[in-house]
Amino acid sequence: MEKRTLIAVVLSLLILVIYQEWVARQYGTPPSPPQDEKQAERATPSSPKPQLKPLPAPAAAPPGRQAVREIQVETDQYIAIFTNQGARLRSFALKRYRTSVDERSPLFEMVSSAAGVPYPLGVQLHGAVPLNDDGIIYSVRENSLRLTGDAKGRLVFQGQTPTGATLTKELTFTGSSYPIGLEISVEGTDGSVAPGLLLTSDGNHKGAAQEAVFEGFLAVVGNKIRREPRDELNKGKDLSGSVAWAGFGYTYFLFALVPESKEDQKIAVVQSGPALVMDIRNLSGPKAGEKSRYTLFIGPKDLDVLKSMERGLERSIDFGYFAFVSIPFLYVMRFFHRFTASYGIDIILLTVLIKLLTAPLTHKSFVSMKQMQKLQPQMERIKERFKDDKEKLNKEIMELYRRNKVNPLGGCLPMLLQIPVFIGLYNALLTPIELRHAPFMWIKDLSRPDWESLPITLAGWKTGIPILTLLMGASMFVQQWMTPSAGDPNQRRMMLLMPVIFTAMFVTFPAGLTIYWLVNNILSIGQQYLTNRMDR
Numbered sequence: 001m002e003k004r005t006l007i008a009v010v011l012s013l014l015i016l017v018i019y020q021e022w023v024a025r026q027y028g029t030p031p032s033p034p035q036d037e038k039q040a041e042r043a044t045p046s047s048p049k050p051q052l053k054p055l056p057a058p059a060a061a062p063p064g065r066q067a068v069r070e071i072q073v074e075t076d077q078y079i080a081i082f083t084n085q086g087a088r089l090r091s092f093a094l095k096r097y098r099t100s101v102d103e104r105s106p107l108f109e110m111v112s113s114a115a116g117v118p119y120p121l122g123v124q125l126h127g128a129v130p131l132n133d134d135g136i137i138y139s140v141r142e143n144s145l146r147l148t149g150d151a152k153g154r155l156v157f158q159g160q161t162p163t164g165a166t167l168t169k170e171l172t173f174t175g176s177s178y179p180i181g182l183e184i185s186v187e188g189t190d191g192s193v194a195p196g197l198l199l200t201s202d203g204n205h206k207g208a209a210q211e212a213v214f215e216g217f218l219a220v221v222g223n224k225i226r227r228e229p230r231d232e233l234n235k236g237k238d239l240s241g242s243v244a245w246a247g248f249g250y251t252y253f254l255f256a257l258v259p260e261s262k263e264d265q266k267i268a269v270v271q272s273g274p275a276l277v278m279d280i281r282n283l284s285g286p287k288a289g290e291k292s293r294y295t296l297f298i299g300p301k302d303l304d305v306l307k308s309m310e311r312g313l314e315r316s317i318d319f320g321y322f323a324f325v326s327i328p329f330l331y332v333m334r335f336f337h338r339f340t341a342s343y344g345i346d347i348i349l350l351t352v353l354i355k356l357l358t359a360p361l362t363h364k365s366f367v368s369m370k371q372m373q374k375l376q377p378q379m380e381r382i383k384e385r386f387k388d389d390k391e392k393l394n395k396e397i398m399e400l401y402r403r404n405k406v407n408p409l410g411g412c413l414p415m416l417l418q419i420p421v422f423i424g425l426y427n428a429l430l431t432p433i434e435l436r437h438a439p440f441m442w443i444k445d446l447s448r449p450d451w452e453s454l455p456i457t458l459a460g461w462k463t464g465i466p467i468l469t470l471l472m473g474a475s476m477f478v479q480q481w482m483t484p485s486a487g488d489p490n491q492r493r494m495m496l497l498m499p500v501i502f503t504a505m506f507v508t509f510p511a512g513l514t515i516y517w518l519v520n521n522i523l524s525i526g527q528q529y530l531t532n533r534m535d536r
Helices: 003-026 304-310 320-340 345-385 390-403 412-432 465-480 491-498 496-506 512-536
Strands: 069-073 078-083 088-098 106-109 123-126 144-146 151-162 164-172 180-187 194-201 214-221 224-228 238-240 243-250 253-259 265-272 273-280 292-300 455-458 461-464
Touching: 069 151, 088 292, 088 465, 106 253, 106 273, 106 292, 123 273, 180 194, 180 465, 194 243, 194 253, 194 292, 214 238, 214 265, 238 243, 238 491, 243 265, 243 273, 253 273, 320 345, 345 390, 345 412, 412 512, 465 496, 491 496, 496 512
Parallel strands: 069 144
Antiparallel strands: 069 078, 078 088, 088 106, 123 194, 151 164, 164 180, 180 292, 194 273, 214 224, 214 243, 238 265, 243 253, 253 292, 265 273, 455 461
């Protein structure tokens, strides 16, 4: 039993450490933004209009040519600014989300100006002579749109290429939702020109490194999710097939295109200087009079919002292999949130629920460990008696278990059962946007480590006080001290080191997960106390 218990404990720790290392390697540490770059201050919908970085002053337009200008579209969900130079999206700020936990921080900008990074929604004409529309000045009637509720509005950009072809981009907006309809048409060609739509990203958000870690290129092609981190895109990536959607993902946000056509698409992702550029077009080429239709999604990874598009965008949320655990946990927390309005309380209630469901199994584990502890003197005598005959030793020990109706694995099962629960809840608290900037007591953000809520500076080094993590470590120490041990004193001392190891690990974990583990430990201590009282 001692060896099996030790192996189970070591395997559990290894799984948790390896998973943490995998998360670190998967998402990486985003590069720190230059100190001299500052995002323009944005305000809430009830505040004055946000100030955005202006485009460089254009040269005076020749007679008969359109001047470069901007068109602003504001809905209940976002503020978008387009430029008629290339009919590109210059800025896209989400009105319900801010750059940081500070309520005075700017609105979170999904699209912004970055040196060397072209604005998205460009058109690449693939023909004998490829042509990009970044230098074309489009005509557009509207100066601005302001939409609320179910109201819809359109922007129609029209431009002419040097070869005489006419390009048209038509965007349709709805006041209350994120998806934007997009149609592209090319007229005046011989039919051999295939228009490709371009999405771009610099893979970073200035001032929001921790808030929107760049995940890389994401797509569902042939009903298979593709996740390509930035390091894998340096050599380029080409995909083709039935594309449900494709774009760039961040921890809590998604920038994606959903093609309307059911025909196979071709996607090419390349690194161009500091920019990542995605080009998507119909694989079979253009058809006379046919428009390329897409839905553009720029917004949060909200599970219900993504599911409402019915194209599998919810798969952009990486719940890992334990999604079957994570997603139900998320919905349970959402249910509790209807009544509590506090995700901290929701996590506590979820922990209590999980503990109630696993209580019978945990009770059997405690009872089994107590029984094993009582058998320890007899086991020591058997070991001493048959120390030179291992086969006989094992046989006698198993017979001892049988006579006393003790299951030697009874104390290990709950520990192993908690591994998928722990990892599933880890992803349920790490990936969904609901916990981003969610406060609880002194904690400002449940999706971040708790020490960040009590920052201090020591000798120029910024750190913080992890009160919640220290309480979790202390509770785990008490729990280990109360847990019956059937092993030798050395094994018991090793088990008492586990709180130290877990405390060090949890320093970097989300505060929401630390709340779960702390409450779970407290409930386990209470259950162990009752079990010990009943056994007297």
